[in-house]
Amino acid sequence: MSPARSRTSDEGIIAAARGLLEEGGLEAVSMAAIAERVGIRPPSLYKHFADRSALLGAVVTEVAFDLGRALVSAVERSGTDGPGRLRALADAYRAFVLRSPRAAALLFAPAVPGVDPTPEANAAAARPVLEVAAALAGPERALAAARVLTAFAHGFTSMESAGAFRLGGDVDAAYQTGITVLLAGLERGAAD
Amino acid sequence: MSPARSRTSDEGIIAAARGLLEEGGLEAVSMAAIAERVGIRPPSLYKHFADRSALLGAVVTEVAFDLGRALVSAVERSGTDGPGRLRALADAYRAFVLRSPRAAALLFAPAVPGVDPTPEANAAAARPVLEVAAALAGPERALAAARVLTAFAHGFTSMESAGAFRLGGDVDAAYQTGITVLLAGLERGAAD
DNA sequence: ACCTGAACACCGTTCAAGT
DNA sequence: ACCTGAACACCGTTCAAGT
Numbered sequence: 047m048s049p050a051r052s053r054t055s056d057e058g059i060i061a062a063a064r065g066l067l068e069e070g071g072l073e074a075v076s077m078a079a080i081a082e083r084v085g086i087r088p089p090s091l092y093k094h095f096a097d098r099s100a101l102l103g104a105v106v107t108e109v110a111f112d113l114g115r116a117l118v119s120a121v122e123r124s125g126t127d128g129p130g131r132l133r134a135l136a137d138a139y140r141a142f143v144l145r146s147p148r149a150a151a152l153l154f155a156p157a158v159p160g161v162d163p164t165p166e167a168n169a170a171a172a173r174p175v176l177e178v179a180a181a182l183a184g185p186e187r188a189l190a191a192a193r194v195l196t197a198f199a200h201g202f203t204s205m206e207s208a209g210a211f212r213l214g215g216d217v218d219a220a221y222q223t224g225i226t227v228l229l230a231g232l233e234r235g236a237a238d
Numbered sequence: 239m240s241p242a243r244s245r246t247s248d249e250g251i252i253a254a255a256r257g258l259l260e261e262g263g264l265e266a267v268s269m270a271a272i273a274e275r276v277g278i279r280p281p282s283l284y285k286h287f288a289d290r291s292a293l294l295g296a297v298v299t300e301v302a303f304d305l306g307r308a309l310v311s312a313v314e315r316s317g318t319d320g321p322g323r324l325r326a327l328a329d330a331y332r333a334f335v336l337r338s339p340r341a342a343a344l345l346f347a348p349a350v351p352g353v354d355p356t357p358e359a360n361a362a363a364a365r366p367v368l369e370v371a372a373a374l375a376g377p378e379r380a381l382a383a384a385r386v387l388t389a390f391a392h393g394f395t396s397m398e399s400a401g402a403f404r405l406g407g408d409v410d411a412a413y414q415t416g417i418t419v420l421l422a423g424l425e426r427g428a429a430d
Numbered sequence: 431a432c433c434t435g436a437a438c439a440c441c442g443t444t445c446a447a448g449t
Numbered sequence: 450a451c452c453t454g455a456a457c458a459c460c461g462t463t464c465a466a467g468t
Contacts, residue, residue, distance in 0.1 A: 052432060071351055077461060089462080090433050098461065154397050157349040159263055168404075189407045193394070194416035201393020202385070205346050212360075215381045224386035227423030228416075244451060269442060281443080282452050290442065 054084045056094050056104070063105050067148050072157055075102070099160040102152070109149040110163035114170035116142050121174050128182040129229050132195070135178050136225045139199045140206075147207035154200050172196075183232045191232045198224050246276045248286050248296070256297050259340050264349055267294070291352040294344070301341040302355035306362035308334050313366050320374040321421055324387070327370050328417045331391045332398075339399035346392050364388075375424045383424045390416050 062083040066075045077098060081088040095101040120138030124131050143150040153171075156162060163171075175196055180188035202221055211217050254275040258267045269290060273280040287293040312330030316323050335342040344353060345363075355363075367388055372380035394413055403409050 054432095072349070073351075076459090078459085086432090087434055088460095089435085089464085092462070093432055151347055154402050155343055155347050155349075155400055157264070157347075159265075172405075189405060190412040190415050193397075193403060193407075193409075193412040194390070194419065197394035197397055197416060198386070198390045199393070200397060201391070202389035204396075205385075205389055205392060208347055210346050211385060213364075213381060215385075217385075220382040220385040223382050224389060224420075227386065228419055231419030231423050246451095268440090270440085278451090279453055280441095281445085281454085284443070285451055 053086055054090075054094075058084050059091065059094055059101065060104050060108055063101055064108065064149060067105065067152075068146060071148055072152070099158060102158060102161040103163070106149070106152045106161055107163040107167040109146065110153060110167035110171045113139075113142055113150075113153070114167070114173065117171065117174040121178060128178070128233070131178050132182060132229055133225060135174060136195070136199055136221075140203050140221060143203035143207055151204060151207070155204070179232075182229075187232075194232065195228060198228060245278055246286075250276050251283065251286055251293065252296050252300055255293055256300065256341060259297065259344075260338060263340055264344075291350060294350060294353040295355070297341070298344045298353055299355040299359040301338065302345060302359035302363045305331075305334055305342075305345070306359070306365065309363065309366040313370060320370070320425070323370050324374060324421055325417060327366060328387070328391055328413075332395050332413060335392075335395035335399055343396060343399070347396070371424075374421070379424075386424065387420060390420060 059080060062080050063075050066079050066083065075098075077088045077091055080101070081091055091101065095104065116138055117135055120134045121131050124134035151157070152161060153163065162168075172192070175192045176188055179192035179195060183191035202224060205211060206217060206221075211220075251272060254272050255267050258271050258275065267290075269280045269283055272293070273283055283293065287296065308330050309327055312326045313323050316326035343349070345355065354360075364384070367384045368380055371384035371387060375383035394416060397403060398409060398413075403412075
């Protein structure tokens, strides 16, 4: 009679995959596990996404949008001075990565080829960083400043969440040191 | 009669796996592909390594030792002043990552759980960074300085090799800017 | 329009059997 | 001591058939 009513949604599938990713890493995100979690059979997933790469791409796109929102809201909650905004941004980024380490790891280091956020999602995550960098370093040096800041924050947090800091010491203080140094160096005129 | 003579070696297997990794990424490093490249059948690999994780661990251990050697030799070739040594270190690190991006990606961001360099290999790669950081920032701030430098270099180069810098601009100059800023900020006394 | 079971080629891994 | 073919459970994916 009537065509089979949809038993799930793209959003539900993405949420299931994202949950599996955070709980068990990328290898736990199998089509079978996703299907079971949303209550359908694995072949049905292909009516929603072209293949596993496309599905993971949708996951990482959602993650990028979430990150963008978290960064914007952190900047809004902070004051209006450049350094304070940058610190809020850096702290919010680190908090996001430590809260969702495996999703964050997929953002910049594509473990699976072809798994990328959409350009829109990428732009949404990059925009607050570029704005704060522009306010801090001036518009013509904003891009380089944003890259330096993002590289440090991404590098530090990815190493931290991968357990690479094994020699003791105060990891939190090292992050703040890096932000302080970059802040001082990147402020308008400082690196000329 | 005589027991079957070994047709391959651990080193040959590691080299085959590393070649496959650099050519086709982690998913190209299948037990079948490794076995074919060294001229044996897949089950025979388990007489040399416990499983795929252990084999990949041996690969990443070799990569870490190679990185350590490349960094030490770059520092030795550079002059004796702290800033020059740090620049040599940073440039050598970036060159290494851009030359072997997929192997380098495995060093700090374990895409496959349980795939880690041995502590010795890790120490060999970290030592030159710690030494230069100590000369630059003083012994008691060496660890934090080394972490900040490594985080930046790793973050920048991993993003660069993943193609994350899509907005144009001078990527090389941004790296040098970051090193310059960190150098100035981390020199003894600068961040007190 | 969406879901299903059956099937395909592949994967890592185990194991008894060969030399 | 090392290598092998056969087998196992799993994986992503396709497809004809159901509703």
